[in-house]
């Protein structure tokens with residue numbers, strides 16, 4: 001049996017649609033339930049539903065053979081797993097955002113609010129900048145609005161949250177989208193994976 005780690009929400013919905021196109025019967029996954037472990041019709045695939053940031057952990061530890069996760073979460077997790085396929089959906093940008101003059105106006109060490117402290121440290125570090133990273137868990141845009149931070153590093157999808165709070169994209173860190181990530185041992189030992197990934201690639205075109 002192949003175990004797949006999925007994060008509940010939009011990425012899971014899109015992944016289910018894609019896997020159905022590849023021939024899997026995933027009726028059980030489309031029924032409203034509080035169950036966290038579900039199976040495909042053939043019983044060859046087991047799906048576990050976890051928090052997005054836990055998908056790389058399940059895959060690295062080999063509890064799941066593969067998973068689907070956003071590139072942003074993947075960069076932040078920094079795990080020893082194989083990034084296999086860019087699924088293209090869930091597209092967004094990871095950006096430095098703030099008021100138009102936030103970067104110029106900030107005195108001393110720049111204060112950065114973010115759900116992505118690791119990515120933020122890497123980004124500013126690679127530019128030779130030391131920053132004060134303030135880890136937040138949501139509603140990150142409030143950072144500059146409330147004066148908690150000078151800027152934020154966060155996901156921008158439609159840009160509506162920024163706009164509604166008077167903020168702008170100041171710098172782009174990277175483009176993100178959903179990725180299939182695979183356990184390094186499973187990639188070598190689970191021979192069923194290669195044909196499935198081939199079908200997935202074919203259905204993306």
Ligand code: PRP
Pocket residue numbers: 137138139140141154155156157158159160161162
């Ligand atoms: C994410 C992100 C931004 C928003 C961007 O937050 O942190 O706040 O979506 O989307 P937009 O550009 O389409 O407005 P999420 O919805 O995950 O909620 P959170 O604030 O609880 O993290």
